[in-house]
Amino acid sequence: MSPSVGASPVGTVFDVRRHAVHDGPGIRTTVFMKGCPLSCPWCHNPEGLSFSPEMVSRPELCLSCGACTSACPNGEVGSAACTLCGACARACPSGALEMVGTTMTVDAVVRLALADEPYYEESGGGVTFSGGEPLAQGGFLLAALKSLSEKGFHSTVDTSGHAPTDLVIGTARYASLYLYDIKYMNDEKHRELTGVGNKLIHANIRALADCGADVIISVPLIPGFNDDIVNLEETARFLADLRPAGRSSPYPVRILPYHGAARSKYSRRNLRYECADIEPPDAASVEKAVAVFRRHGIETRTGGLA
Numbered sequence: 033m034s035p036s037v038g039a040s041p042v043g044t045v046f047d048v049r050r051h052a053v054h055d056g057p058g059i060r061t062t063v064f065m066k067g068c069p070l071s072c073p074w075c076h077n078p079e080g081l082s083f084s085p086e087m088v089s090r091p092e093l094c095l096s097c098g099a100c101t102s103a104c105p106n107g108e109v110g111s112a113a114c115t116l117c118g119a120c121a122r123a124c125p126s127g128a129l130e131m132v133g134t135t136m137t138v139d140a141v142v143r144l145a146l147a148d149e150p151y152y153e154e155s156g157g158g159v160t161f162s163g164g165e166p167l168a169q170g171g172f173l174l175a176a177l178k179s180l181s182e183k184g185f186h187s188t189v190d191t192s193g194h195a196p197t198d199l200v201i202g203t204a205r206y207a208s209l210y211l212y213d214i215k216y217m218n219d220e221k222h223r224e225l226t227g228v229g230n231k232l233i234h235a236n237i238r239a240l241a242d243c244g245a246d247v248i249i250s251v252p253l254i255p256g257f258n259d260d261i262v263n264l265e266e267t268a269r270f271l272a273d274l275r276p277a278g279r280s281s282p283y284p285v286r287i288l289p290y291h292g293a294a295r296s297k298y299s300r301r302n303l304r305y306e307c308a309d310i311e312p313p314d315a316a317s318v319e320k321a322v323a324v325f326r327r328h329g330i331e332t333r334t335g336g337l338a
Contacts, residue, residue, distance in 0.1 A: 043172030045136045046079045046164070050148055054336030056188035056209060058157025061148050063141060065163040065173070066133045069194050071227040072215065073306035074254045076294040080164030085116045085133030088300050093128035100124050138176045145185050158186030158208065167195035167203070174199070177206035190250075192226075193233040200236045201243060210247045212237055212283075216258045217266040225257060237274065244277035249285045253321050255313050264324045272328040284331040287321050289313050 047064040049055075055062045067083030068075075075081065079088070087110075103123035106113045118131035145152075145159050152158050159180055166173050166189055173189070180187045189203060190211040214237070215230070216222040222230040240247055249271055253259050272282050291312050298305035313321075318334055325332040 041138050041172045041175045042135045043138075043169045043176070044083065044085070044133055046077075046132050046134075048136075048144065050144070051151065052160065055160040055162060055190060056158065056211065057186070058155030059148070059151040060157050060160045060188070061144050062160040062162055063136070063166075063176075065161060065166040065169050067168050068163055068165040068192070069168055069228060070165065070192050072225065074252065074257065074290055074310075076291070076297075077162075077164065078294065078297050078301060078303055079132045082133075083168070085118075085131065086301070087114070087116060087118075087121065088130045088132050090128050090130070090300060093126045095126050095128070097125065100129055138172065138179050141176050142179050142183065145180060145183070149185075152186065156186070158188065160188040160190055160211075162190040165192055165194065167191050167193075167199060170195065170199045170203075174202055174206070177203055181206040181208075193236045194228055195232075195236065197232070197236055197239055201239055204240060204243045204245045208246065210240060210245060211250050212240070212247050213250045213252065214267055214271070215252060217263055217270060221263075234270070241274050241276045241283070244279075247276070247283045249283050250288055251285055251321075251325075252288045252290065253313055253318065254290045254307070255310055255317070259313060259317065259321065261320075261324070264321055268325045268328040268330060271325070271330055282328075282330050284333070285325050286336075287318060287325075287332065287334045289318050289334065 044066040045063055046066045049062045052060040052062040064077065064080060066080055068081050100109045100120035100123055101107060103119040105117065105119060109120045121129040121131040141159065161173055177187050186208045187206065188209040188211060189207050192213045216225055219229045219231055251267060271285065274282055276283060289312055290310060295305055295308060322332050322334060
């Protein structure tokens, strides 16, 4: 369960992006939840992997002004006594220090939605919960989705699907849309790539289909990891047979070609980026993947939702 402040559950987030356009229909307010049970080597949000707050430094931006040391309650930035209070980052004038991870109440999410409501009305947008893995903070997510639903807001959950099935079904009472990742069909290979198997993930997408939930399937296309024709065909067959309750056609698919934009994020965190030497798939490879899904009668497009 998520902690709470008064009557409002609290979640740990690492970013909030307003006026986002790729995280669901229309203009979105995207809340990035911290922490993920998977460890995908191509993850483009490494700041969302750990459940704990982190201090990230950019030494090249440091002015050696001493503002961080003056603000530090312990008088020594980066010492073993650091409590991650964030005082040094708030005092830094150049952005050389950044606190990644802060708490946010459900009430705060609703206030943001109310402030951005005019943009939603014009574009058909709403609030998206991404990450990390939003379902990993189930109490907070469920409460936030319920509050947004009660106020008539569209809500989207961008998820790997790796979570208890009862929680997933519970969120389906309030979520308007799921962006649901299918990364690899073979369970053993999925575990090798991401650190977890995919049986629960597959069970949960079936459960959402049985609920008649609105879902868009996201298939990341990572050269050398999951772009082989055998995996693509198996994925397409699985999804073609997955018919949501009350619908005659399978869920639509969006192919998400790999990009290397996260390299600098890993570098700032002194983390090894396993995909550092991978080049994005060329247009022909992307079109070949799209063609596989379309041959199975699945509506398929490339990239975000804008």
